[in-house]
Amino acid sequence: MEPVVRPNAAHGQPMVRIHGLWSVFEGAERKTVVHQDLALEVAQGEVLSIVGGSGTGKTVLLRQILGLESPARGEIEVLGRPVAELGRAGAASCIGMLFQHGALFSAFSVLENIAFPLRELKGLPPALVREAAMVKLQMVGLEPEDGDKMPADLSGGMIKRAALARALVLDPPLLLLDEPTAGLDPESSDGFVTLLRTLHRDMALTVVMVTHDLDTLFELSTRIAVLADRRVIVAATPREVIAFQHPFIHDFFLGERGQRAMELLREYPFAV
Numbered sequence: 001m002e003p004v005v006r007p008n009a010a011h012g013q014p015m016v017r018i019h020g021l022w023s024v025f026e027g028a029e030r031k032t033v034v035h036q037d038l039a040l041e042v043a044q045g046e047v048l049s050i051v052g053g054s055g056t057g058k059t060v061l062l063r064q065i066l067g068l069e070s071p072a073r074g075e076i077e078v079l080g081r082p083v084a085e086l087g088r089a090g091a092a093s094c095i096g097m098l099f100q101h102g103a104l105f106s107a108f109s110v111l112e113n114i115a116f117p118l119r120e121l122k123g124l125p126p127a128l129v130r131e132a133a134m135v136k137l138q139m140v141g142l143e144p145e146d147g148d149k150m151p152a153d154l155s156g157g158m159i160k161r162a163a164l165a166r167a168l169v170l171d172p173p174l175l176l177l178d179e180p181t182a183g184l185d186p187e188s189s190d191g192f193v194t195l196l197r198t199l200h201r202d203m204a205l206t207v208v209m210v211t212h213d214l215d216t217l218f219e220l221s222t223r224i225a226v227l228a229d230r231r232v233i234v235a236a237t238p239r240e241v242i243a244f245q246h247p248f249i250h251d252f253f254l255g256e257r258g259q260r261a262m263e264l265l266r267e268y269p270f271a272v
């Protein structure tokens, strides 16, 4: 089938625009082409989820949007500006990233972790930094006294929440999530998904998320982009994606897990 890339019905400039993207890794014996002429646009306000088989380059794509890696070829723009030109401070104020394992600094308290991007900006009064970090701590559902705890003393769900608070402390318009609910028990996972829905609405966020979890996928996504054959083969609503003929989509949505996918589609017909 020809790629189907259905834009979200949004107006104005896309939040993310990826065009002609090639990602190539040179090994000692051979080179691996992970993305080949990949294209993707993410409109402002949507929650776009990226799914694909292992090694299809989902994490690499998030890291490239964040500017941590440069593609071999192609363009990646955030709010109309090439990511490469944003610089570290520019990228930090535009894009928040929640890494798969939370990635908190183990030697810093929760509040110091959340405040870290603000401290990096330099020149802000410490009282203001502390206050701003405290606001975000409570916004993600943690208690003020959790701020003094060390990461080793937190549950998996609390680590995710603290890492999310840090990702949002500079109020970026774009939030990238790598497997946000991986490793959480069902109750913590549900709570975290509910939090993400609320923050998406209240902070007018645009979200790009990688997830394997069908519940997370269907509860949050306005569109799903499927990575296969080194490109985005379809980017459309969950219903349209499920109808797209491709072996990966068949296995992912319609295999053993298919029953759950169909239930979720009935439960969340319009996602967010």
Ligand SMILES: Nc1ncnc2c1ncn2[C@@H]1O[C@H](COP(=O)(O)OP(=O)(O)OP(=O)(O)O)[C@@H](O)[C@H]1O
Binding pocket: 025, 026, 032, 034, 052, 053, 054, 055, 056, 057, 058, 059, 060, 061
């Ligand atoms: N720095 C690197 N050097 C060499 N190869 C790399 C590098 N980073 C990623 N790769 C390769 O690129 C491919 C895509 O990796 P990536 O982690 O993005 O996959 P993924 O789709 O996120 O997979 P998974 O679902 O298993 O996490 C893999 O084959 C990986 O080995």
